[in-house]
Amino acid sequence: MNFHIDGIIFSLQQHGGITVYFRELLSRLTPEYNATLTLEQPALQAVPLDAFPAVRQEQRKARFLERLRPARSLKNSRSQLFHSSYYRRPERASQPSVVTVHDFAFQRVIGGLGAVRQHWLMRTAITQSQHIICISESTKQDMLELIHPRPDQTVSVIYNGVSNLFQPLHIENSWNDESSGRPFMLFVGQRGGYKNFSLALRALELLPELELHCVGGGSFKPKELAGVSESIRSRVRHLGFVSEEQLNVLYNRAYCLLYPSSYEGFGIPVLEAMRAGCPVVSIDCKAVVEVGGEALCVSASADDSAALAQAVLRLESATERKRLRALGFARSEQFSWDRCFEQTLAVYRTF
Numbered sequence: 094m095n096f097h098i099d100g101i102i103f104s105l106q107q108h109g110g111i112t113v114y115f116r117e118l119l120s121r122l123t124p125e126y127n128a129t130l131t132l133e134q135p136a137l138q139a140v141p142l143d144a145f146p147a148v149r150q151e152q153r154k155a156r157f158l159e160r161l162r163p164a165r166s167l168k169n170s171r172s173q174l175f176h177s178s179y180y181r182r183p184e185r186a187s188q189p190s191v192v193t194v195h196d197f198a199f200q201r202v203i204g205g206l207g208a209v210r211q212h213w214l215m216r217t218a219i220t221q222s223q224h225i226i227c228i229s230e231s232t233k234q235d236m237l238e239l240i241h242p243r244p245d246q247t248v249s250v251i252y253n254g255v256s257n258l259f260q261p262l263h264i265e266n267s268w269n270d271e272s273s274g275r276p277f278m279l280f281v282g283q284r285g286g287y288k289n290f291s292l293a294l295r296a297l298e299l300l301p302e303l304e305l306h307c308v309g310g311g312s313f314k315p316k317e318l319a320g321v322s323e324s325i326r327s328r329v330r331h332l333g334f335v336s337e338e339q340l341n342v343l344y345n346r347a348y349c350l351l352y353p354s355s356y357e358g359f360g361i362p363v364l365e366a367m368r369a370g371c372p373v374v375s376i377d378c379k380a381v382v383e384v385g386g387e388a389l390c391v392s393a394s395a396d397d398s399a400a401l402a403q404a405v406l407r408l409e410s411a412t413e414r415k416r417l418r419a420l421g422f423a424r425s426e427q428f429s430w431d432r433c434f435e436q437t438l439a440v441y442r443t444f
Contacts, residue, residue: 111179
């Protein structure tokens with residue numbers, strides 16, 4: 094096997110679901126696979142040079158409009174297979190290629206000129222690939238509706254995994270913030286638009302005994318907390334970027350993961366929380382429900398803060414909390430990066 098992975102995502106996204114996906118795949122490769130990763134510099138420090146010792150790396154200076162151009166071929170070999178990390182086609186049109194489709198957030202919920210550009214890039218990469226990997230059935234259905242692949246293209250659903258670092262810990266006084274002593278809900282990742290952070294804040298107003306702690310997604314912007322009363326602001330904290338080990342501790346301490354996103358391609362934090370024993374409260378988002386199944390505590394309404402708060406209050410029942418934790422452990426066991434890797438290798442071997 095001899096293949097080329099285009100690492101453009103590491104120049105576009107330092108932290109996020111897609112970088113997690115490719116880090117997990119690359120870290121499992123051994124020398125026998127003869128893989129080469131190309132990186133456009135600067136790579137946002139997302140990939141240390143020794144991160145994947147079994148994978149050759151080619152460092153390249155980024156060209157003007159690099160994101161919009163086909164990925165350059167390897168310098169000294171003609172790889173048998175090309176796999177872009179973020180919707181690029183290979184420079185040689187005759188080269189067999191695989192594309193992983195993560196979501197259609199731009200087209201479904203973001204919109205604007207960015208959606209036009211993103212759709213063109215995705216459509217070009219998808220229609221020129223021989224094999225299309227979708228990370229969920231939800232993403233596959235979006236792809237079939239919005240892209241219309243050719244009959245001769247193969248489409249596979251290969252689910253993401255969840256890191257083994259997430260696990261239950263024996264922590265005294267869990268659920269409580271160490272400084273305030275109040276239990277806190279956890280909000281992980283980006284907060285803009287369809288992530289529904291504003292809905293989470295409105296629900297928090299109805300939950301006076303709880304705090305809301307945010308991880309990742311950058312510092313709060315003034316408009317995010319505009320119009321929010323001081324009594325609510327005092328119960329909202331931003332913890333910045335944390336390591337996986339620190340995030341596992343937070344999941345173990347949290348009253349719940351609050352995940353009110355209205356659109357996802359998968360939803361890795363849902364599985365992370367479940368694996369750590371943290372109940373997950375969400376709205377009725379198709380991909381999130383596909384991943385979390387019956388282990389989710391789902392709000393009765395997608396845009397009603399009172400319904401979201403009521404879903405959180407269901408966790409006051411020790412019986413319900415124990416039931417959801419048990420279901421969450423069982424559900425998270427159905428997903429693994431090892432399985433994702435093996436299924437992806439099986440796709441590579443078809444070429």
